[in-house]
Amino acid sequence: MKIGIELFKGKVLKDNTNPIAIRLTHNGKTKYKFVGVSSKAKNWNSTKKVISCRESEYKIKNEIIKREYNRIAERLNWFEQNNLEFDFDFIISNKDIESYSIEINNNVSNFDSDNFIDIIKARISSYNKIKTRENYQAFLNVMLKLYGSFININSINQYFALEFRNKLDEANYSANHKNSLIKCFTSSYKFGVENRWITRPYVFSLKKYAHEATNRDITFEDFTKIIGLFKKQILANFDVKYYESLAIFCLDIAFQGLSPFDLANIKISDLELCVISNIDPNFEAKLNDEKYQYNIENNQEFREVIKIRTYRAKTNTFVPICCDYNTIRPVLYYLCKGKTSNDYLINCFSINKEYSEKQYHNRCGSYYLQLSNKLNPFLHEIGMSNKVTYYIARHAFINALDKMNIPHDLIRKMVGHKTNTLEKSYINKPTDWEQSEVIFKIFNQYETIQNLELQAKGERVCNIQWKELELFLTGQIPNY
Secondary structure (H helix, E strand, C coil): CEEEEEECCCCCCCCCCEEEEEEEEECCEEEEEEEEEEECHHHEECCCCEECCCCCCHHHHHHHHHHHHHHHHHHHHHHHHCCCCCCHHHHHCCCCHHHCCCCCCCCHHHCCCCEHHHHHHHHHHCCCCHHHHHHHHHHHHHHHHHHCCCCEHHHCCHHHHHHHHHHHHHCCCCHHHHHHHHHHHHHHHHHHHHCCCCCCCCCCCCCCCCCCCCCCCCCHHHHHHHHHHHHHHHHCCCCHHHHHHHHHHHHHHHCCCCCHHHHHCCEHHHCEEEEEECCCCCHHHHHHCHHHHHHHHHHCCEEEEEEEEEECCCCCCEEEEEEEHHHHHHHHHHHHCCCCCCCECCCCCCCCCCCCHHHHHHHHHHHHHHHHHHHHHHHHCCCCCCCCCCHHHHHHHHHHHHHCCCCHHHHHHHHCCCCCHHHHHHCCCCCHHHHHHHHHHHHHCCCCHHHHHHHHHCHHHHHHHHHHHHHHHCCCCCCC
16 A cells, blocks of 8 residues: 655646645555645645645645644554555545454454355455445355355366356356456455465366447437437526436536536536637737737637536546536526535535445435436436436447547547546447448449449349349348
8 A cells, every 4th residue: 555645636726726635556546535725736845745835824734734644644554454455435534443344254263164155255244345245245146046055165176167157158147247257256266265265276267258338328319319308498498496307417418428426526616617719829929910810800719618627536537527608507507506615516415424435325326316217207208218327428428429420539538538448338339220331331432232233144133133132131031
C-alpha cells in the first residue's frame, strides 16, 4: 500500500484552484480522499507536498493536510498490523477503527476439512467488498447445484477442471458469466493452496470463453424517440416534476453518459456555467489584420455551456463534461431549486448523512429502481415495450456517438474508459442490415454478380436462377 499527498489536477474549482487529496494505491487500485482545502497550482510545492507561503492561510491549510494524512496513515498501519485486506472506503472514512470486523478464520490449524466447498466459503469471508462477495456467493451456489455440498479437495485436477468446463457448456449461462465462474474457481483453489489447506496441489488450466458484448442498449430509433419525447415536454412547458424520471434519464445522456452512481454523486458546486466560442481567435492577428477581424466578427458563434470536471468512481479516470446549457436548463432549474451549492444535484444522497459502502449501493439502487418504475410508463406511450434502466442511458449515449461515426478515442475520453473497454462491453455488435450493407457495397462497387451472370448465360436463364435462389433462401422450396 502506498500513500501520498497530491494536488488533484483532474478537478478545477470555481476559484481556479485544485483540491488537495490523499492518494491511496494498492495492487493497481487507486482511491482519493479530498481533505477539504485547495490551492492554485503555482502555489503548490510538489516536492515537499505543502502549500507555499504565497497562498493565503497556507499554515492553516497545511495543518489540515498534515492532520488528515496522519489520520489515514495510522488507519493503514492498523490494517497492516492485523494482517487484513485493505478496505479503501473504510480507511478514508471517519468510523471508529476498532469497529471494523471481518468474518474470516485466520487460524490455519483449525481448518481441517477436505471439502472444497469450505474453502470457497472461506474465500467469500476473506473479501470485504460487497460486490465481490456477491460474485463468489453466486459461484458457490453454482458449485452446490452442480456437485452438491461436498467436493473432495484431492479430486480436483485437470480432469475435474475439464469436467467443470463441460458442465458450464451444458448450463444456460452467458460467456461472460462462465468466465466469471472460472475466475472464482481458480481463485478459490489458489486461496486453498496459499493457506496450505490443499497440501497436494495440481497444476491445471481452464480455457476462457470468447467474450460476448452484453446487450444493454436500445435501438438508435428508440434513442431518438426518447430524446424527442423529452424535447416535447420542454417545448410544452410542462412542470419537470411531472416527467422527472424522463428528465434525469436525458440529463444522464447530456452529461455524456455518466454511470448512475457517478451522476448521483455530482454536487451543485461541481457545475460551472460559462460561455464558449467556436473560434479561438489569434488576438495579435485580430488587432493587426482587418480582414481577419471581419471574419472573426461575422463567423464567431457563442454558446452557454455547463462544465463539470469529475472522474469515474469505478476507474478513477478523469471525465471532462461540457454540456449545452439551454438544452437542460429547465431540468437544472428544477433540481437546484431550494438547494445550496453543497447539496447533491439529484435527490439520491443527503449531505447530512454518512453512508457505509453497502448503504451507498443499496440507496443508489433503490433510488434508480423507483425512478425506473416511473420512467417506463412514459416510454410505453411512444411504443417502447422493453424495460429500460438508467444504466442503459450510458450505453445508449455511447452507441449513439458510434452511429454518428465519432472516433472511438474521443468517445473513450468523453466517458472515461480505458484500453479496449469501449469495444469490448459497450459498442453493440453490427446489425443485420449493417453487415449485409457492407457485403452489398463490396459487390456493387463494380459490375454486380447479377450483370455478370446476364452476360454469360442470357437474361432469361439468369432470372429463373435468381428467383429459385430467393425462394430457397426464404424456405419456400427445398435445397437444389
